[in-house]
Every structure is written in C-alpha cells, then in structure tokens.
Amino acid sequence: MTGLNRELADFLRRARDHVDPSRAGLPSDGRVRRVKGLRREEVALLAGVSTDYYARLEQGRRINPSPAVVEAIGRALELDEAGRTHLRDLIGLPSSPTKSRSVQRVRPGLYQLIDALDGEPALVLGRRTDVLAANRMAKALFADFDKIPPKERNYARWIFLNEDARSLFAD
Template identity: 45%
Template sequence: MDRAQQLSEFLKTRRARLRPEDVGVGNFGGQRRVPGLRREELALLAGVSVDYYTRLEQGRARNASPDVLDAVAGALCLDADERAHLHNLAKPTSTRRRPSRPQQVGPEMHQALQALATIPAYIIGRRLDILAWNDLARTLIADFPALPSAERNMARLVFLDDASKNLYPDWESKARDTVSNLRLDAGRHPDDLQLATLVGELSLASADFRRLWADHNVQGKTRGLKQFNHPQLGELALDYVAMRAPDDPDMTMMIYSARPGSEAATTLQLLASLSTPPAPDVAADGKHVPN
C-alpha cells in the first residue's frame, strides 16, 4: 500500500471531522465549502507553517520529527491509537519494522489457550489471521478447523461469510472495529504484500468494507462487551479482553468471559456441552497439526 497516500488520506479525514468551535478556532474565513478545519487553521494550532503542513498532508514532507508529529496529533485531537498510527505512517521506510517469517504460536501460548476450557478464547495475528483457538471459540464463532487455512481470518469471516451478520446482532459495530484493527495493522506494516492483497480482495467483494476502509479509523484491540447470537442458544453478552503475546506485538489472545451468576454464564455452560473436540488436523506428512 502507498504509504504517502495512506498518510495523506488519514490526515485529511482527521482534519475533516473537527469543527472550528471544538478547538477554539473562530470562523474568520467566511462561509466554509468543506467540512472541518482548513489547513491553515490546523497549521496554526500545530505551530507549523501552512506550507509545511500542506506538504505533510500531501505525503511530501520527508522525515517529520516526532515533536512535529506530536504537535499535529495534538491539534487533530488524536487518541493514543491514532497518534501511534500517524507516527507509523510518517516513519522513513528505512526505519520500518517489516513482517518477518510466518507467525507461529508457541507451546506455552497453546497451553494457556487450552487451559481456558470454560471460556471462548482464540489467538489472532497479523492481518487478523486466526492462528489458534480452543473448543469453545470454535463452537461460538466459527468451525475454524473446517475452514481452509487462508480463510481463517477475522476480516474475511466478518465481510465474506453471511453467517457473521447473524452471529453479531450489532454487525455494523463489529465490522467497524474489524476494519479499524486492520487499519492499525496496515500502519505498522505498510509494505506487507499479503495485507495489501487482503484489503484488495475485501474491497472488491464488499461495499461495506470499502465504505469503512475509506473512513481511515484506527483502533487497537483492548477490552469491552460483545454481543453474540448463537444459532442454538440465542443471544449472550460476553466481556472480552485482549492480551498481547510478550514476544510478538502482532499476536494477541482474545478472551471472552461472562460475569458470575449472569445469564451469559449459564449460556456458556450450555455452550461447553455442545463443544466436542474435532478430529485433529493432520498434515501431508502425517504429523499432528495443533489448533
């Protein structure tokens, strides 16, 4: 993906969402023909010249200093994820951390995942690839072992699998969060060809994805409440928390749980009764492939 274009579009969309009154800027320029702040107003707030900010927004400013980027982030009222995204997009190519070999879930992470036998949990990696899961996650979200490995991807499931619109009652929120997560990944790894291919495929196949991708929203996986609509057990609301792997910042364990004594806790117990381990995956050489 074109880094300069990503930076340009991100800055334009962040500037467009700000109203002059939100940041104490008077409407001294007469009637506005476009939403949001003008470039000269943003430059004034950031303490940089209009010419420099214009070049930055057009992706033509080289090696912007962290202090300047922080000043622009402050003027744009960026949150922590957006600020990190701005710094990632503005990094010189030579300083970028590029994806290395394919991600592997270590035995300790597998053990931790399987130890969570009474709650759904799965491990997600770069590009929102689903790398490993426990039986309850398979029963609640998707039959991961039955999917070709290339389709074990949260963005693909949300936008290309019709079942997702039934699984998530608030599908729009899930879709928005998914795209925001993927945007953050794209900022960290703008030279990832597999990610660019995924974005291209989703853009061609889904108008919803195109719409949300154009918003340039970014958001990391943290914690919250997620609503599900299981085909057999009905609706349940689960708390979730994202726990990043200590040796790989691009690998996260997603853990869902129910509050003690809640209706969701009872539903999870019923879900566990539906969860039966599938036959193990077997590679071409006959060796067991762990989930």
Template identity: 50%
Template structure:
C-alpha cells in the same frame, strides 16, 4: 505505508473537526468539511505550506516533535497518535514478526477452561483462530463463524445480533485500521480489507473515515435468538509467544439477567472448542 496513507489519514482527521471544537472562530462560508489546512498549521505551530506538503505526500520523514504537534492539534487519542507515528515511519517496531495463525496447546487448554463465558482467539485480521464452546454457541446465529469482520458486514444475521449494529461495525473497522498501522504488510489483513471494500459499501465508507481504535475494554449489547438480550463486557489480552494473537473474554455482571442468559446458553448443549483455519 505510503505517503498517501499519511495524507489520507490527516485529511480524514481534519475533516471531522470544526473550528469550535478546537477554540477557533469561524468566518464566512467554508468550502471544506472540518478544519482548513491553515487552521491545523496554526494549532500545531508550524508553517502552513509545510503542513500542506505533508498531506500531499511531498514531505517525508517528519520529526517526532512535528507529529506530536499535529496529533495535539487534531485532538487524537493515544491509538490515533500511535497510528500517525507509524504511518510516518517514525514509531519503533517496524520489523514486527508476522502474526501466528496456529493456536498453541496451552492456550487451547485455557480456552476450554472457560466453561461459563465465551472466549476466543483472534489474529489482527479478526479471524477466529480458536473458540471455546460458549463462544461457538454465542455466535451460532451466523452462517460462517470464521471472521468477525466478515460476519459483521456480510452476514444478514449481524443486523439482528448486534443491538447497535452501526456501532459494532464502526468498532470493527477502527480495530482493523489500528492493525494496519501496526503491521502494514500483513497479507491476510490486506486481503480482507480488499474483500470487504469490494463487497460492502458500508465497510468502504467507514474505512475511508480512518478511525483508529484497538481492542481494550468495552460493552457488547447483543440479541441472541435463543437467549434474548445480553449485555457483556469484554477484555482482550496479547498472547505472549504468539505475535498478533489476542485472547478475548466476554463476561456478564454477576447475578445480572445477562449472567443468567449465559448460564442458559451453557446448558443448551454446545459442541467442543474448535480450531479455525487461517
């Protein structure tokens, strides 16, 4: 990452806060969206000129104490704080191994073992490296089932498939932002960001907001053309021995309409699990 990346991130985080959000009074007409640099400096307990130099890329190598103060002042959650440290070159893990693009046999067998719920493997660029039959059936409305970000922004089916398409788009971009902080040199991810930034104005706008969030535990509200509405929670797990890979498993509340919908999906006769090229 470059100093301009750090400055862009700080400006975007500053722009989303109002004085009232952080306990400051607001006087007069404001010429900037969100907090002023001087206000962030006061909240962080530092010299305003020093903070300005950080945003402008003229100050390098801020200490952990400075970054902690800035993250607190800008009300960052843990994912955003981690991203800030990595942009500043302070967080450990700068020599992360490049993600693996091939799914091992043992993990494939695990996917095949999920016969009643969708399960798939992603790399940091959200390529679908492998998917079980249920995941293939779940994503069947999309013309190409190869990359979740591309499916979300470039396939018209996404506007119908996601009950809250704007929320789904925001989550995808926040996850990609998180991934770039973890591995800023990953070629596949950089290529994807360039592609989507050129092809989708919606993606470009969300990318410039610098929202950061990793995959954890969330609810997906989906509308499948063959099944109807599905409310699914998902959990993701880092794959040991395969850097960058995440196993994602969707599931429904037992005895719920969504659980019955997954049962129907399983009965429709789906193809076997498949590997995806990177």
C-alpha cells in the same frame, strides 16, 4: 505517490474533516466554509507549523517531521492515542514518543561542569523542568532539591507553590 505517502495523506485529510473548528477554539473569521472540518491553515496554526509545511505533509510528499511536530499535529487533529500511534507509524517514527517518558539522567561530565561553577548557582533541568542536578550555590540560593522527593523536584512547580520560592522571587 507511494502507498505509504498516499495512506498518510488520506489519514490526515480524514482526521482534519472530523475536527469541529469551534470546538478547537478557533474564532469564526466570517468566511464561508467549504470544508466540514479544519482547513489546512487552521491545522498548521494549531500545530505551530507553517501552512506550506503541513500542506506538503498532507499531500504525501517525502518530508521527515520531528517527533515534536508529529505530536503537535496529533494534538491539533484531536487524535486519540491510537490515532497518534497510527500517525507515527505512517510517518515512520517509533510507536511511542521518543524517550519522552523515559527517566532522564545527568552524565557525569555535566555534574563536573556544574560543580566547577562553584561561584555561580547552576541547575540542570529536564524536559519538563524537573531538577536533575544542582550545584552547591544553587542549593544554597534556591533549595536543596536533593532533600525534596524525586517526583516533586520540578522547578516550575517549586517556583509557584513553594513559600520559600515566592519570598525569594518577589515579582
């Protein structure tokens, strides 16, 4: 095992030992615990990855998890921001999550595409369901999102909190 992989393996084991299974929301399965923290399969379950994948990562094997998987493992291990940054550094990812906090923009070609769908309502949603663009039919059917302040142009929020949306989507 290389130094970087051994350091990653040690860090993941230590982090797993510090998480209380009952606080993590895991029900008791009646088995006697041989570890004081989470089991590997519990970390994998909480992170949404396979037990084998997490075990290989914790063993320090050379795998390249995506930034989303690394963030999910960080959440499962209840790492603070410093711990998540250290985990990303050990794996070789940039110190901050990739572009998750950057402003999203729609390319001109995508504007042309949704405008060409003139007979159909079309929306372009961002990573967090922010409405980035809408064609004429979408503005007529749903709402003119251009008139909504940019920080409030979230489709999920609009659907649940806007009275017009509730009357449009009766179910």
